[in-house]
Amino acid sequence: MSLEKEVVVDKAELIPEVQNLLAQKARYCSSTCLDLGDKFEIIHHFQLEDSVDFTKHIKVRINKEDTLPSISNIYLAATLCENEMQDHFDIKIIGLAIDFKKRFLRAKESPEFMLTKEKKEEVSP
Amino acid sequence: MPWMLPTIWKNLFSRPVTRRYPFKDIREPFSGYRGKLHFDMEKCNLCSACAQLCPSNAIVVDKEAKTLKYNPFACIYCATCVEACPRKAITMDTHYSPPATVKSEETCRP
């Protein structure tokens, strides 16, 4: 089962797509990042103004070494979610409105990027 | 200010609405309260169904040594084990465990 009303976009199409949503007065909800093994998948969840149900999920897949353009200059609310992704997955996000430099949730002695898959064994439950 | 006087007068002579815990007037818990766990080791056959389902690993069953170890300080009093035990060997009473100075484990033997 997959999410209803999802759109998969390329990295280059992400910013125009989000700007399009801003023009439609969509409300930013949340962002989720997934580790698919060789790729990261980032889902931005939006809600259109005139309905209570979720209306749009924008999915971007990027290679692990790739950078991701930040949408926080369009929706300031996304900056916290993107900082969290940086903390958890070591994604390089460019153009963050507020950049905590991978120290948003983690302290110096915290485990490294704990939600990525290949390091699963190192983290004790 | 004068409209406050009756309230002040009343509060001066009425009893406090708080309870003097832990010395006096402690409210009885309601009958469905999930309190301390008791293991009836006569009934238990060390099947370890409870240990497998416990979300916080508070129960450890050792079949070799024939013991069941229960750690009340890891337990979250969720009653999953009580429902899971096929022989109804675990019961809960309605009193919460009192605060303690050392974290101890209980070891039960059949």
Next chain:
Amino acid sequence: MLPEPIHLKLELEDETVVGVTPIIGYIYRGIEKAGELNPFRNNVFLVERICGICSFTHALCYCEAVEKLMQVEVPPRARFIRLCWSELSRIHSHLLWLGLFADAMGFESLFMQCWRAREIILDISEMTAGHRIIQSTSIIGGIRRDIDKEMAKEVEHKLSDFKELMDNTVSPTVYNDPTIKRRTVGKGMLSKEQANLLGAVGPILRGSGVPLDIRQTGYAAYKETGFEPIVESDGDCYARTIVRLREIYQSRELILKALSLMPEGDISVTVRGNPPEGEMIHRAEQPRGEVVYYIKGNGTRNLDRLRVRTPTFANIPPLLTMLPGCELADVPVITLSIDPCIACTER
């Protein structure tokens, strides 16, 4: 007084705040990771511990997400009782907040009265669910305790006591007291457009005049009981207070309605197997606003990903736009007016 571990770096010009940077990360617990390592049934108890106040709504939202993914139909009676508990948690959360808010303004006796009224609600929780706050009564496939006729009577009785106490003490004070008004009216303004754009949720959004409440989507039994969001249009701290106060009364009505409409029947179904491969997103309305659960199953008993977006997380950006321009002395009041729960924010 701010009972939350958040560090706001303020830039001041005389007494006026001109810039603010939030610094969090003092109580990060890694619950999202733990959710991947735990079996999915045990996660119910884990997600309840994300927040110490809205814990039941977390469990409800997680259970409904997994049930939706596994295509399990929950018995209607269970849905009604879930509604009752989540509304109870809303009442006690709003009262807790109102107490702390009053305390932040230096209004100690209102704080005491709020918590006194809250005690009645906690008693109802203990009586019906077995524990006062972290109830652990929702499981995948339904609930674990029934509310029978006698107990429902007792709940109604206690709720009418509660209403009497609220009518006599808390609400007249909030509506009429000049001290509260002077500290809150016109402070921390957030316009309708800003609230929408910054992704504000819950009473902050509704205090700014946007009629959005996730209960409108009709999860649990909100479809059957009917639901209308409460909206105030001023967009200041006082409007948020009034939204929450009116929601307390609305929640009480909802509980009474659910208890009277509750159908007979089972309270849970047995759920076998593991969550199938696939992803699911589910939202619920917590006392502080909308919570988003994203789960991804992979056919085993562990989930591939569990993501929780808690309400305070979404309310921090609005806070950052509310603070610049206010006076230093108003910072605690404005910060508390979003009902911050930093433990949920960091998870």
